[in-house]
Amino acid sequence: MTDAQRTRLTAWVHGHVQGVGFRWWTRSRALELGLVGSAANLPASRVEVVAEGPREACEQLLALLRSERTPGRVDHVAEQWSDPRGGLTDFVER
Numbered sequence: 001m002t003d004a005q006r007t008r009l010t011a012w013v014h015g016h017v018q019g020v021g022f023r024w025w026t027r028s029r030a031l032e033l034g035l036v037g038s039a040a041n042l043p044a045s046r047v048e049v050v051a052e053g054p055r056e057a058c059e060q061l062l063a064l065l066r067s068e069r070t071p072g073r074v075d076h077v078a079e080q081w082s083d084p085r086g087g088l089t090d091f092v093e094r
Helices: 022-032 055-065
Strands: 006-016 036-042 046-054 073-082 091-093
Touching: 006 055, 022 036, 022 046, 022 055, 022 091, 046 055, 055 073
Parallel strands: 036 091
Antiparallel strands: 006 046, 006 073, 036 046
């Protein structure tokens, strides 16, 4: 796959998403979609999700983050799209 077919999604998930298995759930969904990146806790009860891979797979992950199937409670998801940076080989919880 060429870089033109790949993208980087950065999503900031707001709500009750810490201490409820949200990062683990996100990692599982990302791996199922063939994405690489990370999910990390941030201050103010937020989780930052960084995912790289095919645009369609990233869009599917974003839809899952916004769905009612997540652990905890998602109030809002802010997103940013950019060119992939590469160098990622797995999807990890930080």
